[in-house]
Amino acid sequence: MKIPTEVLKVLADPRTIIDRDALHIPFQVPAPLYERLKRTFNHMGGKWDGRKTVRAFVFPHDIETFMRDSITAGEFPSRYDVGWYATPPAVVEQILTLAGITDKRPGLVTLEPSAGIGSIAGPAVARGAVVDVVEVDEHRASVLAGHAAYRRVVHGDFLQVDPLSYETGFQRVVMNPPFAEELRHVQHALKFLGDDGVLVSVLPSSITWRTDSAAVAFRKMLADNDGELLELPAGSFSASGTNVRAVLVVVPTMPGHTIRNHGWHLRQPKQLGLFAA
Ligand SMILES: C[S@@+](CC[C@H](N)C(=O)[O-])C[C@H]1O[C@@H](n2cnc3c(N)ncnc32)[C@H](O)[C@@H]1O
Incomplete structure (x- = not known):
């Protein structure tokens, strides 16, 4: 608001x-x-x-x-409009640690696809990552663009961004997507990961028990790919003015995985020029 x-x-x-x-x-x-x-x-x-x-x-x-x-x-998270809230520093710390983004390994090419004002992306840059960001809200995107810390700032709907608009896959994706469409965002974000990449995202804790087909398929994808769901303690987001109950999901891409990541998209017949344009 x-x-x-x-x-x-x-x-x-x-x-x-x-x-x-x-x-x-x-x-x-x-x-x-x-x-x-x-x-x-x-x-x-x-x-x-x-x-x-x-x-x-x-x-x-x-x-x-x-x-x-x-x-x-210029806004605050509201009970009536949960579009934006900043991830608190303690949760950001966990996300970056799980993603292996540390100053001991600088240069990891990283995507934050719903970056808000950079509460995760900024600390990732501070740890030496090379960070690209996407944000749909015009004002927040302008806050990101004003920092000059990011390699590329896209103002737009991440779900409409083509993974192949990036030449190579990302080594890391870190995110806290809008909870209204969180699984779509994470599934789309996986398309941007390179081989041997890691995605770490905040998700609502309902993903651990929901029985709808999207949630069931998501948990199967995690099980098939050595993914993990890690419970965050109650109150983890209270410093951001919201009581969301959340988990962290960690998804690695590795040889033999079933994830349709950036490399998979690049290897499709259309990309290989096997069809006439
Ligand atoms: C819960 S906030 C988190 C912001 C940031 N990731 C953080 O951790 O502080 C979710 C953000 O996603 C943005 N967002 C919502 N839909 C989006 C979309 N389709 N594409 C890109 N960003 C989107 C919202 O504007 C908001 O800034």
Whole structure:
């Protein structure tokens, strides 16, 4: 949900103090603006604590990263619109470690196909990966493009991106896709992996028990390819203002795998020029 401009101004005011779980505004604001602030912070999960020793909006979790990400994005994750929330640093750390993206192995060519404002992609670059990003939202894509950290920034719908628009497959894919279409996103992302690649994604924990055909087929694909599902503790995303229950999925590509990855697409008769155009 967009943060109203006047609320953003207060958040970005150097006098505003964001300290662990509390937001202090130590200056007078007009009553209508105060009401606006209160509505926005309530919506974010904060409550006004008027005790003399506190006098702050207090949240049920540490908000330093949450507010930094929300101010950068100009929006915050809302109970009513779960399109965007930033992956918290502790989960990002796990994703990158599982993907083997470390500063001891710099240069891993990596894709983040629903990159938001770069909460996973940025730390991957910091560990020495060469990162390409895709993001459908215009504003978030412009935040990514403004960083100059990424090799290629695509503003568009990842599900419409052709894997063969990239010359070679990626060594790593790291992602936290929109949960409305998460399996489509992961399945499409697998098409971008090279041989000996690894994909690590956040998924809703319902993937571990859902009985619909897409979920069953997905779990079979994991079983056939030495994939893994790793439960994340409850509250792993609370620092991002959301209570989603999630798991991490790890999918390697290796000799004998059944995944239709970048190499598989490249070897198709059409790509080999066996058919007239
Ligand atoms: C849950 S957020 C996660 C953002 C980022 N991956 C992170 O971990 O912080 C999902 C992101 O996917 C983006 N998204 C949704 N549909 C998309 C699509 N079809 N193609 C590319 N990005 C998409 C949303 O705009 C949002 O920024």
